[in-house]
Amino acid sequence: MNNKFLQFLGIAKKAGKLVEGYNKCEELLxxxxxxLIILSTDISENSKKKFENYSSKHNIDIINAFSSSELGNILGSDSIKVVCIVDKKISEKLKSLLTENN
Incomplete structure (x- = not known):
């Protein structure tokens, strides 16, 4: 269902507009x-709250619609819990693809 979103996420990585991992994303924030912040659905509650605080403090949207294995598969890893997008246009496109598929 969210295939286009995940495919575009892979393109964002190839373009160098994506950072993955808790510490790297926290540093960017x-x-x-x-x-844009993308959290896996199976991230710990403490981590989720921490990134939600960054989101509300800095007015950054969060997407929480994919498991860590789904994110990992498309980005070339076993599992990924946190991803940040560092390009405004790519962020807008990902948000529109998500709403398009839902």
Whole structure:
């Protein structure tokens, strides 16, 4: 159902507009360089709350619609819990693809 979203996420990675991993994303958020946060559905509650706080503090949207294995599969890893997009246009496209598929 969200195949286009995941495919575009893979394109964003190839374009270098995506950062994956808890620490790297947190660093980007502290520097206010992230435009979108993507959390896995199976992320821990503490981590989820931490990124939700960054989201509300810096007015950044969060997508929480895919498991860590789904994110990992498309991005070339076993599992990924946190992804940040660092390009405004790519962020907008991903959000539109998500709503299009839902």
């Amino acid at each position: 502290l520097k206010r360089k992230a435009d």
